[in-house]
Amino acid sequence: MNAISLDATDCRILTVLQQEGRISNLDLAERISLSPSACLRRLRLLEEQGVIDRYRACLNREVLGFELEAFVQVSMRNDQENWHERFALALRDWPEVAAAYVVTGESHYLLRVLAHNLKHYSDFVLERLYKAPGVMDIRSNIVLRTLKEDAGVPVALVPNGTPGTSAAKDVV
Template sequence: MNAISLDATDCRILAVLQHEGRISNLDLAERISLSPSACLRRLRLLEEQGVIERYRACLNREVLGFELEAFVQVSMRNDQENWHERFAAAVRDWPEVVGAFVVTGESHYVLRVLAHNLKHYSDFVLSRLYKAPGVMDIRSNIVLQTLKEDSGVPVELVSGASHTVATAK
């Protein structure tokens, strides 16, 4: 792990980019009170250091026809050889699974699943998830309403005069 130092200007750049990823360098520089060349230099350094992993668009799932969202807890049978590797490989092939996490607690995994409707979700669970190697139990939590959703990092918690962040290299 290498340590990098983020100052308040770096944090302001990151905060703006998390909310407006398509902002031009000129507009970004103006927003954070830097010259365009200094802003671009800092931006490239943040990219090179791995602080900025990638740029992407946030899509509206409902407009695209994904009306159902579920968080699914999956418990596995531990008596099968390579149960984790086999399940992880299966999860990577399922487009409905948009998030997959190994967790502590009663289950082994939590999956975030998007489906067009209840039939699509039911088909996914019955024809793929239940048939995955080692699956013992599935508990679905259908999302009724989203109160907060932000895939960003709370940059305001790292801001200050200077903040050192450990990065993997």
């Protein structure tokens, strides 16, 4: 799928929205130097084109009691029938799994797991993850400190329609 072409104004809108998802249209329009009606028109077009996938709140996991975060590599036995489908189905029922990816390399999956504490994490691994059909090996990496976490897309790197250029210089 080819990336959509955005102009500098679109990139400014997206940059502000990724930082402040609850900003009013009036404040957004003022911030990017557009009239409110033009800003709303552009915003609706970005939504219709699928550039803006959804709106959501970013929650503070520690305030909510999730003190442990781990990245878990899971390797599967390939000799079992439908091993991928069965594992994918099982992990949908595990609320501790905040994200799951099929990856290249030594393992088949990379999971981002949140738990209240080490006991909660240990119970999850021993009682559910290890017992999932086809699981052969699990390697955990406990997060000690987060240095950078940005769930957004680097809008400054999005091509702006002119070959060989990006919108980086025009983003607020």
